[in-house]
Amino acid sequence: MTTSVVLFTRDLRLHDHPPLRAALDGSDTVVPVFVRDRAVDAAGFAAPNRLALLADCLRDLDAGLRERGGRLIVRSGDLVEEVCAAAGEADAHDVHMAADVSGHAHRREERLRSALEARGRRLHVHDAVTTVLAPGSVTPAASDHFAVFTPYFRRWGEHSVREPLAAPRRVRVPGGVGSEPVPDRGDPAALSPGLPAGGEREARKRMAAWLRTGVFGYADRHDDLSGDATSRLSPDLHFGALSPVELVHRARRAGGEGAEAFVRQLAWRDFHHQVLAARPHASAADYRTRHDRWRTGAAAEADTAAWKDGRTGYPIVDAAMRQLRHEGWMHNRGRLLVASFLTKTLYVDWRVGARHFLELLVDGDVANNQLNWQWAAGTGTDTRPHRVLNPTTQARRFDPEGTYVRRWVPELAGLEGRAVHEPWRLPKAERSAYAAYPDPIVDLAEGLDRFKRARGRD
Structure with a gap:
């Protein structure tokens, strides 16, 4: 009997899975493998929210395979070593996987190809999967x-x-290939309270x-x-x-x-x-440098802490940041607003914001997160790199009645209509009733002037 390995990475499903279909078409049995890659953990991408959804996806994938007569093989360690070991245990001559785009993924693919070829095995990489x-x-x-x-x-x-592929009806997995237990979600106290359930179903x-x-x-x-x-x-x-x-x-x-x-x-x-x-370097370096000298020091750190905590004094910004902390997700318009505010109004390095997002976002991957942050900062692919989004103007446009703000900033729930977007403009006696909410940490005009001077556009 012939056997192939299917390496699952960021393609944790059974429907429309070209590597799995190719393995099933070319072999009598397959070994579905997922490796908890230590290199990914070491790079700081093992955030609790994403690990929880990863566990959901792996449990669901394992359940789907078992319904079809198979099972998921889970390993931890160096991905290349673990895949080669699984292929050896199953006497599999072919390994199938989906292509990926990061520098780490490219290096990992080449290492795996070389290691397999040294053992007389072949790697097949499939495009248009992720x-x-x-x-x-x-x-x-x-x-x-x-x-x-x-x-x-x-x-x-x-x-x-290409046309999508149906999920397989049967998956035959050989015996004798060791597996760790499928992981669980981890400590609930470390997760965002509103985290959704993951998995293909x-x-x-x-x-x-x-x-x-x-x-x-x-x-x-x-x-x-x-x-x-x-x-x-x-x-x-x-x-x-x-x-x-x-x-x-x-x-x-x-x-x-x-x-x-x-x-x-x-x-x-x-x-x-x-x-x-x-351009793999764009995960950490400016795609198009503007020669920024981003703010550092105690004042910048205090501003960044207020931004992370949803305490900037700009309700629409704070609402979005609190949604992120509660759900591990943020509305796309909110992402644009908070990114512009950090990088242009506060003039703090986009990498600081990107790192914070990756600590919480369940959808935080390198391509979308880093390049969207660069777009907002004006160091990426934006054709108007010096645009600055005014949070109050944006709030009036995209949350005209203040419903979103009141949902996430309960300190201001008593304010009706558009007044919720600018509590600092309330009469002094009325503003005192909302003293639990802070005043703005920066004047928008001053922030805009600082940004223009920094970019040489004053």
Whole structure:
């Protein structure tokens, strides 16, 4: 009998899984393996919220495999060593895995390929598993990647998208391959209280509900902070509990302006992945330097602490930061607002904000998190790198009645309408009733002037 290994990484599902399908088509039995990679932990990506959802995904994947006659093999340690060991225990000659884009993923892939070849085994890497189109499949004439989204999206939309694959009916796994227990969620006290459940089953329920009702109003409502009208599927895409390929096909079948706007967001995700694949250093260094001399020292640290705690004195910023802490997730408009506020109004290094997001976000991956932060900071792919989002203007536009603010900043729940966005403007006697909420830590005009001077635009 022939055996292949399927290495699961950020593709923790059974539906539309090309590496699994290829292994099943080419072998009598397969060894589904997930390795808790120590290098990922050492790099600081083992945040409690994401580990909890990872555990959900692994338990669900194991359950799905067992329903089909198989099981998930879980290992911990060096990924290359553990995959080679599992292949040796099963006498498997082929290993299948999905392509990934980070510098770490590329180095890991090459190490694994070399180690397997030294043992007479082969590695097969499959594209368009974690993205709709493979990074590098859409390129301009004079470069290896697109640096601006609009022309990328135009070309992206012209490409055909492969058909999604059905989940297998049966998965035969050989005996004799050792496994650790599937991990649990960990200490509940370390998690965000509003953390959702993860795993493919829950993800597919969310996808079905979204495509049945929510997607049709997405074009008009995706920036509506109080309406919470986004898909909330980003954690499921991050862990690969949902296939972006299947999502594009199903959204296009639903049709309409909302579906088109949603597919555009999936294309943004692909855009960031192709940027990072071409420029791995952008995970930590400016994609386009503005020669910033970011603020440091005690005052900057105090401002950053207030930002993290949701105590800046700007209610819309604080509401978004408190949502992040409670749910491990934040509305996309909120992400733009708080990132602009930290990097441009407070003039603090985008890496400080990106690191804080990765400590809490359940959907925090390197491509989307780091490159979105750079976009907001003006050091990335934004074609208007010096724009500054005014939090009160944005609040009036995207939370006009203050519902979102009152939801997350209960100290101001007694304020009606738009007054909740600028409590510092209340008459002194009325402001004293809301003394539990702080005054602004910075004047917006002063922050804007500081930013313009720093960028040489005064």
